[in-house]
Amino acid sequence: MDNREGKTALLLMDLQNGIVSRYGDQTEVVEPFQKALSIARENDIPVFFIRVGFSEGYPEVNSRNKIFSAISQSGGMTLSDDSTQIHESVKPQENEAIITKYRFSAFAGSTLEVILRSQGINSLILSGISTSGVVLSTLREAADKDFSLTVLKDACLDADAEVHQVLIEKVFPRQAEVITVEDWANTLNK
Template structure:
């Protein structure tokens, strides 16, 4: 099995909603560093749109507001991967146009090209990109691990229910430290 770590929506405009502090980012940074040390590919996923928003439907409740408020273009500072990660040139940034990391993106092409069959998932928000990606990846027969403390949600109760009750039906759910420990004993 060949794994990749997906770091989803850790972009400036989303990280800032959670304070963007080192404390908030620590589990994500630890996961990225462990992946790098164990030669596990790191793939950053972000949401962003082209100028003029051709991808945004006014019927889409999640994204229609961007038509009025602006921002969120692929060149906007809010859609850039947070600088704390020190993204390396070999670590692709996949741009998606909906909630799931697969939606309208090149993610599946990259995974196939790299023969990746196992995904380690982290991201903001647990009830958004993580949930949608878990569901779609499971339907695509990827082996899945969700890093419980490298997922954040504005609603702690929703986060807890997803981590404790929903995700375990389709993924192995562990903390970043548990995952790192498993890598050291593999």
């Protein structure tokens, strides 16, 4: 990872009110994300906040999409909704981009790739909620786009612990380095 040349970025994905709240008011849930965010800022690594949200009336949602069509039927998750705003515990600074996506992958319908390429970023540090959703989808697409990838395994969270474990231990290592937030910090201090 060559962060001295601005080639690495941290993606904090789906750390928005409506998703973080599913895990209750447990402060320990957001601690690894906060630590990763602090490490990135201390090392001048760009941070991108990725959120999922939809326009009023849900024009981006197709009825064949089981998950997102259910959201459009029940309401909420629009761009102005509180549920799509970045969680206060990892509040973006003025110079940090908030990127909206319309599917699971951080690249789906967003400006993420254009921004990364324009800034010469070729290495991504992935973290987010959920491991089986945004992290998996983004990892697969980013690997296909030839980004160098690192997954912060303790800064990924999933409602299904078994699925999380299989992804972290068996699936992700095929396409990414999988390390803890602390191990990532140690690589930057060398």
